[in-house]
Amino acid sequence: MIQLRVQTGTSSYTISVGNRAWQEVGRFCRREKYSSVFIVTESRIWRAWGRKFLQATGLHSASVILVPPGERSKSLAGVKALAQKLVKRRADRESAVVVLGGGVVGDLAGFVASIYMRGIDTIQAPTTMVAQIDSAIGGKTGVNLPEAKNMLGTLTPPRLVAANPEVLGSLSPRAYRSGLYEAVKHGIIQDPRLFHFIRENLKPILAQDPKIMDRLIAWAAGVKVRVVNRDERESDLRRILNFGHTLGHALEAATHYRRFLHGEAVGWGMLLANRIAEEKKMLPPTEARKIEELICSLGPLPSLQGITSRQLVALLGRDKKTVRGVVHWILSERIGSVRIVTRVANTLIEKAFRDVARLPV
Ligand SMILES: NC(=O)c1ccc[n+]([C@@H]2O[C@H](COP(=O)([O-])OP(=O)(O)OC[C@H]3O[C@@H](n4cnc5c(N)ncnc54)[C@H](O)[C@@H]3O)[C@@H](O)[C@H]2O)c1
Ligand SMILES: [Zn+2]
Structure with missing residues (x-):
């Protein structure tokens, strides 16, 4: 087991x-002596892993709450439904929420826990x-509004994170690949060695x-972890984690969160940011091609058909990274290093969109 520390x-x-x-989840809960533990998960995940999770954690007396799958659960209606279940099952101030799920359940349940009775502990699995x-x-943590993603939320750290890679075995190949775009993102923003590790080990990774x-x-x-340790509150450094997300979020919103998995939208967002950086002569073409190749080799990505660049530009104004009407772009200057840029002409976005739509992904 490898342990990291925030x-x-x-x-x-x-x-x-x-x-x-x-x-570790079981050990932690026993140590904290919670009055009750609520495992928040999805039926599919619980069916595949529930028994093993209970065996490993020993949380046999925990109450299991199932949330419907999909981004649409990350909504105010989802908050209300989950909070009401907690009330009904008598969760109190000393209860804890253990999340067994992906980013959707994690963001939703983390958000609910952070405001339930002004905040109870969250453990993320x-x-x-x-x-x-x-x-x-x-x-x-947080939920979406119909107008834009992740608009309501809190910054409430979990008490523990326990990542068991085995659990990824039951993901659909598409959902698994979707996550790999985020791993590539981490390489591009900060760690060239990680980028090359993924590139060189693509087969065993897939x-x-x-x-x-x-x-x-x-x-x-x-x-x-390194980024969070240096900047928990999202000033400039933490913003780099949003590489590929400015246009990625716009793509998700433009398709009503239905066409793309989050990571897939980020995949397109990175391809677009890559082209924009290249056009602005910030990023050398050789580096741009390497990035493009790796992203394309993780494909296929759902098509951009029917989406217009004008639509995306209109959605950018609603991005959380937009401050005083100025979009903060995260653009790479080489693999392992990105910069925040505020001036990107709409014509450049439109050109990047046209170019990227032709890529063999
Ligand atoms: N809080 C943050 O800092 C942060 C960072 C990145 C992304 N996010 C959010 O995370 C969300 C995306 O997360 P995600 O990609 O994990 O999506 P997700 O939670 O929707 O999971 C993807 C799909 O996989 C299924 N699933 C999950 N685990 C499974 C398993 N082990 N076996 C079989 N099926 C499984 C889910 O039912 C779902 O259909 C977005 O809402 C995004 O905004 C938040
Ligand atoms: Zn993301």
Whole structure:
């Protein structure tokens, strides 16, 4: 098992990665002596992993709450439904929420826990690649509004994160690949060695070879941990994690969260940001091609058909990274380094959109 530590001015917790990580959840809950524990998960995940999770954690007396799958659960209606279940089952101030799920359940249940009776503890046992390397770490919780993603939320760190890579085995190949775009993102923003590791080990990574999974997840999660440790509150450094997300979120909103999985939208968003950086002569073409090749080799991505660049530009104004009407773009200058740029002409976005739509993904 590999352990990482988040340590900021206001929080400190451990991230355990490995096929025995779930045991840490049980150990932690026993130590904290919670009045009751609520496992929030989805039926599909619970069917596949519930028994093993209970065996590993020993949380046999926990109450299990199932949330409907999909981004649409991350809504105010989802908050209300989950909070009402907690009330009905008598969760109190000393109860804890254990999330067994991907980023959707993690963000939703983390948010509800952070406001339930003004806040109860959350423990994250992430079940997707996105959640294991990104969303379960750092404490950002929240839900979407129909107008825009992640508009309501809190910054409430979990008490523990336990990532068991085995659990990724039941993801559909598409959902698994979707998470790999975020791992590639971590390489591009901060860690060229991670980028090349993924490039050189694509086959075993796509096959989820157990010999490589702990290392990949701990490595990619480690990038997030380093960023969070230096900047928990999202000033400039933490913003780099949003590489590919400005246009990625716009793509998700433009298709009503139905066409793309989150990571897939980020895949397109990175391809677009890559072209924009290249056009602005920030990023050398050789680096741009390497990025493009790796992203394309993780494909296929759902098509951009029917989406117009004008539509995307209109949606950018609603992005959380838009401050005083100015979009903050995260653009790469080489693999392993990105910069925040505020001036990107709409014509440039439109050109990038046309170019990228022709790529063989
Ligand atoms: N809080 C943050 O810092 C942060 C960071 C990145 C992303 N996010 C959010 O995370 C969400 C995306 O997360 P995600 O990609 O994990 O999506 P998700 O939670 O919707 O999971 C993807 C799909 O996989 C299924 N699933 C999950 N685990 C499974 C398993 N082990 N076996 C079989 N099926 C399984 C789910 O039912 C779902 O259909 C987005 O809403 C995004 O905004 C948040
Ligand atoms: Zn993301």
